[in-house]
Amino acid sequence: MRLAVFASGEGSNLAAILAAIESGALQATVAVVLSDRPDCPALQRAEAHGIPSYGVSPADFPNKAAFETALVAHARRWQANFAVLAGYLRICGPTLRGAFVGQMINLHPALLPAFPGLDAVGQALAAGVRVSGCTVHLVDEGVDTGPIIAQQAVPVLQSDDVDRLRARIHEVEHRLLPTVLQWFAEDRVHINGRHVFVEGLP
Ligand code: GRF
Numbered sequence: 001m002r003l004a005v006f007a008s009g010e011g012s013n014l015a016a017i018l019a020a021i022e023s024g025a026l027q028a029t030v031a032v033v034l035s036d037r038p039d040c041p042a043l044q045r046a047e048a049h050g051i052p053s054y055g056v057s058p059a060d061f062p063n064k065a066a067f068e069t070a071l072v073a074h075a076r077r078w079q080a081n082f083a084v085l086a087g088y089l090r091i092c093g094p095t096l097r098g099a100f101v102g103q104m105i106n107l108h109p110a111l112l113p114a115f116p117g118l119d120a121v122g123q124a125l126a127a128g129v130r131v132s133g134c135t136v137h138l139v140d141e142g143v144d145t146g147p148i149i150a151q152q153a154v155p156v157l158q159s160d161d162v163d164r165l166r167a168r169i170h171e172v173e174h175r176l177l178p179t180v181l182q183w184f185a186e187d188r189v190h191i192n193g194r195h196v197f198v199e200g201l202p
Pocket residue numbers: 007008009010011012013014042086087088107108109134170173
């Protein structure tokens with residue numbers, strides 16, 4: 001499995017993917033890292049690992065399709081066959097989704113369908129929930145609406161603020177995302193409409 005990892009920010013989940021590959025827990029290669037923010041730390045992490053990485057600025061293109069065509073060209077150049085949105089803060093259009101049909105997942109810092117979209121951690125705190133968490137799901141045309149593959153809960157503590165809760169959700173994400181990728185690498189994930197069946201899980 002040759003991954004195209006899409007990120008817009010820190011790239012701590014990219015780091016978790018790379019660590020899982022290096023430890024042998026994940027049988028995959030990060031073929032390329034792509035970002036819509038040319039100065040983001042995720043790209044610097046990729047460069048530090050010698051991974052091809054590209055910051056592609058949407059402002060340099062006349063429309064979303066042209067921007068995504070450029071992203072897809074980079075992904076194809078490095079023979080990526082699976083896309084991971086790990087903190088990529090843009091909605092994928094048909095051009096990008098069409099390049100990775102059934103082979104594109106997103107990581108979201110809440111228990112979907114609760115709190116989709118931006119600032120999911122802040123949304124959870126504002127709603128006063130006792131439990132939040134993270135979700136890995138397939139990407140469809142909506143915002144954080146695709147079929148759910150895996151979720152893990154994180155308790156919301158009374159002492160939490162956005163930074164503290166986000167940090168604990170991150171810890172869980174860093175284990176869950178490589179785990180899900182390894183399921184794909186082992187060809188254990190089967191999609192049936194909204195339902196995802198993972199071989200070997202109870
Ligand atoms: C993660 O919390 C992920 O759920 C969300 O964006 C964040 C990315 O963090 N979509 P990082 O860039 O991997 O550190």
